[in-house]
Amino acid sequence: MRTIAIINLKGGVAKTTSSINIAYILTQRGYKVLLVDNDKQGDCSRGLNRRTQDGDGIDRIMVDRHPDMDNLIHHTDYANLDIITANLGLLTANTEVIKDPIRPQQDRLKKALQQVSDKYDFCVVDNAPDINVSVINALTAANDVLIPVEVDDNTLEGMDELLNQITVVREELNPGLKNIHCFITKYQKFNQAHLQGAEIIEERYPTMKTKIRFSGVVARSTFMRVPVALHSPRSAAAEDYGILVNEYLDMIGGKE
Template sequence: MAKVICFANQKGGVGKTTSTNALAMGLKHKGYRVLCIDFDPQGNLSFSMNADTEPPTIYDVVKRKVKCRFAIRHTDLIDIIPSNLLLSSVEVEFTGNGREFLLKDCIKQVSPMYDYILIDSPPELGVLTVNAFTAANVVLVPVLTDVYSLQGITRLYDTLEHIKRTLNPDLKFGGMLLVRYNAREELSRTVLATAEMVSKSLNIPLLRTHIRSSVMIAKAQAMQKDMIQLAPGNHAVMDYMQLTNELLKGVL
């Protein structure tokens, strides 16, 4: 059965999609069978993986219009179940009991086919993110090195703990991941020190690997290319490869 990893942060633009893409590439290059699920209505992960976002998508899967395996796109980069804006209607379409398990029930169908399933979640703590947490084994939280990025971590942590108590006792907080980190900048060092304090106070891990900033990462996604093949010597790409190794040794 696949291990399910979810990238989450209630703040947008912090690197969830980029980190999902990068970890998927890192795991694929190590020979693992990887499925990505784009669970964000914006569909950015689907675009970066060159996946067709016409139906069937993950929306059709959770609506029970199609079985999970028939929504998988086998792109040149990865296997992915894409998303589009229709997914945003799940918030109002599903209001009854058990709506937190929509994604988990779908994943069960394809879990034996993969080693890892990676979920890119939306930037708010609504029913979509709750579904992602309920389906996941591990949650990873990307954090930008700016003054706003650590805001809301306590609320996110409280949500995770609530999901763990009530819906998913096997859920694990895999750690915070600093992205666009520059050790020469005072702000980055300040955010790192604050993240270390948050890590200690909440008793949650802060991953040792920090991801440096690079335009090559954005370029690879815009070109719908494998960043490891496109620029294996790029420092941010190497950081993500190191992150893959760190996670495999201790979290995954």
């Protein structure tokens, strides 16, 4: 199983939309995918109609010595796509992890995912806009990191700090972290500011060629809690996410 961490310290850049659609499109390519909601807000869980206020999810992985993965993994409405959910219980769990003086803190998600690595081809982890202990766990478990970036006045805010943290994790905790790439979201190709902003991003950071164009159907698909790739497969965003997944698969040389 290959694990992809979707992360950016900036909110509103389409992390959850990207996580859901990348995961869904991978299933359409014939792969079995586990989606992990690693944000206490639970937006990814909500987007797949699996969010609960108090149900067990990734919080148990962070706290329990032997998490019951069979109980924590839920089927979604889509074939070959399962999910580990999140809610505000993750906030308490992260606090407990930090206070734990005995057990290692950074590899709990990695160990849990190893229990089910033979059941899935890919794991996609949707992360909070933060560097907390559960996000560090996601980076420790990841083979690849994809960073959605929206072109606006604050495009690069926090980017250098994020990349520095990822580098530290790779050097200290996860030498198996192979690829770290940005990809541009909500792109307007006729907007001069977007053209210039994209050039700056591509010059400064390793960036995927595929840009996810802005499309109004994304908001509608989010409201309906359906992947945009299914809700409106001919929309610009859906087409671009499909191309992005193809580019990613080419980048890694196909599934390991």
